[in-house]
Amino acid sequence: xxxxxxxxxxxxxxxxxxxxxxxxxxxxxxxxxxxxxxxxxxxxxxxxxxxxxxxxxxxxxxxxxxxxxxxxxxxxxxxxxxxxxxxxxxxxxxxxxxxxxxxxxxxxxxxxxxxxxxxxxxxxxxxxxxxxxxxxxxxxxxxxxxxxxxxxxxxxxxxxxxxxxxxxxxxxxxxxxxxxxxxxxxxxxxxxxxxxxxxxxxxxxxxxxxxxxxxxxxxxxxxxxxxxxxxxxxxxxxxxxxxxxxxxxxxxxxxxxxxxxxxxxxxxxxxxxxxxxxxxxxxxxxxxxxxxxxxxxxxxxxxxxxxxxxxxxxxxxxxxxxxxxxxxxxxxxxxxxxxxxxxxxxxxxxxxxxxxxxxxxxxxxxxxxxxxxxxxxxxxxxxxxxxxxxxxxxxxxxxxxx
Numbered sequence: 001x002x003x004x005x006x007x008x009x010x011x012x013x014x015x016x017x018x019x020x021x022x023x024x025x026x027x028x029x030x031x032x033x034x035x036x037x038x039x040x041x042x043x044x045x046x047x048x049x050x051x052x053x054x055x056x057x058x059x060x061x062x063x064x065x066x067x068x069x070x071x072x073x074x075x076x077x078x079x080x081x082x083x084x085x086x087x088x089x090x091x092x093x094x095x096x097x098x099x100x101x102x103x104x105x106x107x108x109x110x111x112x113x114x115x116x117x118x119x120x121x122x123x124x125x126x127x128x129x130x131x132x133x134x135x136x137x138x139x140x141x142x143x144x145x146x147x148x149x150x151x152x153x154x155x156x157x158x159x160x161x162x163x164x165x166x167x168x169x170x171x172x173x174x175x176x177x178x179x180x181x182x183x184x185x186x187x188x189x190x191x192x193x194x195x196x197x198x199x200x201x202x203x204x205x206x207x208x209x210x211x212x213x214x215x216x217x218x219x220x221x222x223x224x225x226x227x228x229x230x231x232x233x234x235x236x237x238x239x240x241x242x243x244x245x246x247x248x249x250x251x252x253x254x255x256x257x258x259x260x261x262x263x264x265x266x267x268x269x270x271x272x273x274x275x276x277x278x279x280x281x282x283x284x285x286x287x288x289x290x291x292x293x294x295x296x297x298x299x300x301x302x303x304x305x306x307x308x309x310x311x312x313x314x315x316x317x318x319x320x321x322x323x324x325x326x327x328x329x330x331x332x333x334x335x336x337x338x339x340x341x342x343x344x345x346x347x348x349x350x351x352x353x354x355x356x357x358x359x360x361x362x363x364x365x366x367x368x369x370x371x372x373x374x375x376x377x378x379x380x381x382x383x384x385x386x387x388x389x390x391x392x393x394x395x396x397x398x399x400x401x402x
Contacts, residue, residue, distance in 0.1 A: 003088060003381065004084040004102075006098070010037060016287070020173040089113075150170055173289055190272055234281070237265050271295065293311065322344050
């Protein structure tokens with residue numbers, strides 16, 4: 001099967017969608033499929049045989065993001081030459097529009113993964129008020145697909161409630177086998193390097209951007225320090241446009257000795273950082289799956305997260321970690337939520353269930369084997385192609401392609 005995998009962002013940009021696209025592509029190739037990734041170009045990128053790099057309108061935006069030129073003629077030329085059986089697009093806009101055009105023009109079935117709750121980001125970029133139009137946009141864009149993938153059951157239910165008509169199947173981002181086997185000696189060295197004699201090491205991985213809610217995490221840790229003293233370090237892994245503001249906030253909260261901004265860490269090295277940590281902290285409220293939660297669980301690190309759609313399907317209270325509730329958006333609610341989050345972190349580390357949570361974390365991660373998910377995707381592709389060809393034959397008396 002020849003699969004065109006289309007995305008608005010990809011390596012070397014570090015984010016959930018590029019990771020998902022890469023893992024799925026690797027898994028599908030292992031099954032014998034030909035997968036070609038269509039991705040924008042970056043200033044620093046590796047040359048890969050199965051990646052078509054199309055143009056970018058802007059590069060290096062907001063921490064390394066490239067604004068894709070989805071109208072680049074190179075896309076259609078490479079697509080026409082590839083004779084693809086199915087298109088899998090990972091964004092509804094930009095490259096999403098191109099994918100819908102190519103699907104229509106060349107009679108190739110189209111599937112799409114809804115990775116991002118975009119309506120939750122609009123107010124961060126000054127587009128408050130457009131949220132009410134988003135369901136209409138989704139019905140038009142995803143409605144043009146032959147099948148839609150949701151990374152979690154919660155997102156599937158959201159799409160159904162929004163009125164998306166095509167079949168919707170759950171297809172999460174998987175974990176490779178190597179994710180479960182960190183270098184324990186390296187993890188031990190990292191712990192010694194960063195702990196500096198303190199008993200606890202926390203870890204979080206996020207793009208340093210406003211929507212990741214990292215200020216909430218810092219405020220929670222300031223309350224933790226007030227109650228428990230300077231007994232911890234936090235590895236804040238990632239880069240992004242919010243770094244300077246976070247540095248100022250760290251100073252204001254008197255956390256300069258507790259917070260370590262590591263910068264970007266290669267994805268293949270992330271497992272050792274998680275394995276070195278006692279607890280993985282997660283404060284984002286704008287995720288659909290939160291693959292970093294599973295990466296932490298794969299090495300046996302329990303998770304403490306805010307309850308939201310990106311965590312609800314993964315974190316199980318008392319099994320692989322805990323979630324705390326978000327009571328509201330007012331300053332009073334925020335302070336109360338931060339206090340509850342800090343208290344829960346202390347309770348986990350001071351209680352007797354930490355080893356049980358570690359075991360539960362590994363068992364949860366084992367359900368997300370990358371190869372099994374690739375096999376599910378392959379099965380869905382075949383189903384979509386068959387139904388597409390049958391529909392073409394029924395309407396026009398011939399299949400889409402001969």
